[in-house]
Amino acid sequence: MLEYTPIAQFAIGVDHKVKIWNRACEVLTGVSAKEIVGTDHQWKIFYPKKRPILADLVVEQDYETFLEKYGTKNPAQSNIVPNAWEATDYFENFNGKARYIYFLAAPVFDNVGNITGAVTTLQDITFRKIREEAMKRESEQLQKQYSLLRSSIGERFKFCDIIGKSQKMQEVYDMIIRAAACADSVVIHGESGVGKELVARAIHDTSQRKNAPFLPVNCGAISESLLENEFFGHVKGAFTGAYNDKKGFLSHVQGGTLFLDEVAELSLNMQVKLLRAIEGGGYSPVGSNEVLYSDFRIVAASNLNLLEEVKKGRLRSDFFYRLYVIPIDIPPLRERKDDLALLADYFFSQMESSRHFDALPGKDIKKLYNYHWPGNVRELQNVLRRYITLNSLDFMALPDSDPPLIPAEILSGVIDGCDSSVDLPLTDAVGRFEKQLIRSVLEHSRWHREEAAKKLGISRRTLYRKMMAHGLISAI
Secondary structure, X not given: OOOOOOOEEEEEEOOOOEEEEOHHHHHHHOOOHHHHOOOOOHHHHHOOOOOOOHHHHHHHOOHHHHHHXXXXXXXXXXXXXXXXXXXXXXXXXXXXXXXXXXXXXXXXXXXXXXXXXXXXXXXXXXXXXXXXXXXXXXXXXXXXHHHHHHHXXXXXXXXXXXXXXXXXXXXXXXXXXXXXXXXXXXXXXXXXXXXXXXXXXXXXXXXXXXXXXXXXXXXXXXOHHHHHHHHHOEOOOOOOOXXXXXXXXXXXXXXXXXXEEOHHHOOHHHHHHHHHHHOOOOEOOEOOOOOEOOOOEEEEXXXXXXXXXXXXXXXXXXXXXXXXXXXXXXXXXXXXXXXHHHHHHHHHHHOOOOOOOOOOOHHHHHHHHHOOOOOHHHHHHHHHHHHHHHOOOOOOOOOOOOOOOOOHHHHHHHHHHOOOOOOOOXXXXXXXXXXXXXXXXXXXXXXXXXXXHHHHOOOXXXXXXXXXXXXXXXXX
């Protein structure tokens, strides 16, 4: 059997002479069976001076010498083949090439359990070892980069363009450095106005991709009909008005970081196509069958709970798990009020004004601390701009708005249509009520989506997603 296996193998007897040297072994070593069979010169294939090789030691069952001779070559007993020993050795010139060879030698027994020889398997693992060493060097380099950045931060008040000295912001800085020191996807959570794009850019600027593009994309600002065109581009003649080839986001971000803001706004269809590109399957511009590839890193952001979006059917689970590797939570401003004075000083220093502000008066600082900041850092910046002009703090909080009123006849019809005799988990009961309510409002609006969305107090796009999730699209 050894003669016909595609794996390089040879066998020796108890006299240490080669009995079998198969064709695969000839190809790997460059030594023919005619030259080696019947001799005990197997050591010449591997080493310049005579010494026992692994097969010889297995025949003799000399484990002590095995550990001595192969002490730096990962010697071990095999976990797969019974009674076998294994090791890996590097050869500068093995059949004309520098190679790493993996040896696995096992004893051969006769019917009464006596050793009659040994079989050795040889495997060229050079490519694997080179890849492992490259990954190790990259890991060491990234760890060195992380340590350098971490030591340089200390308790800094500013990191990249992010301002904050509070403990929560120090934790954010640490997560940014950790994210920058690896190649995994990142999801940034935080309310509107906390500075998610600043954090994404800081990750990019401190990573190995810093010299390549950083491309922010607001997923909610692109029409669903244009998503594929914007991300993948198109070729001339792909549709009416396509007079020239156009490159998409994935082409422009080659080697860099693609920041997907409000990632939950991507359509399910777009999530599938983008997932394929992220996982190395490539993409095709609109109107083309050519498959293109782009090397980029994803940093996504959302002010929604993405896991809840998965449960509601608005976000694909495979897309979610591909993105959700490293999460970073940015605290709202009301949870880091220690940074208010620092942020105010910074914003004043960046604003052009004929008036000079060393610091806010005490009464105004107290107002800043007592305010709840629903708009977070973005709102603070606007408040300070008005302060420069008006010389007073004007928070201009959004008035509480009443939710849209759904006619009583619609609500009563929905309630009557739900079977209260059936016991359901809360989420299922809410889902059933939502489906019945949307159907009733649509019927009342003669399936006019924009009108129905207004009555429900949601956007037309959100209505469409809910209709898809509840299987109501086919009802039109």
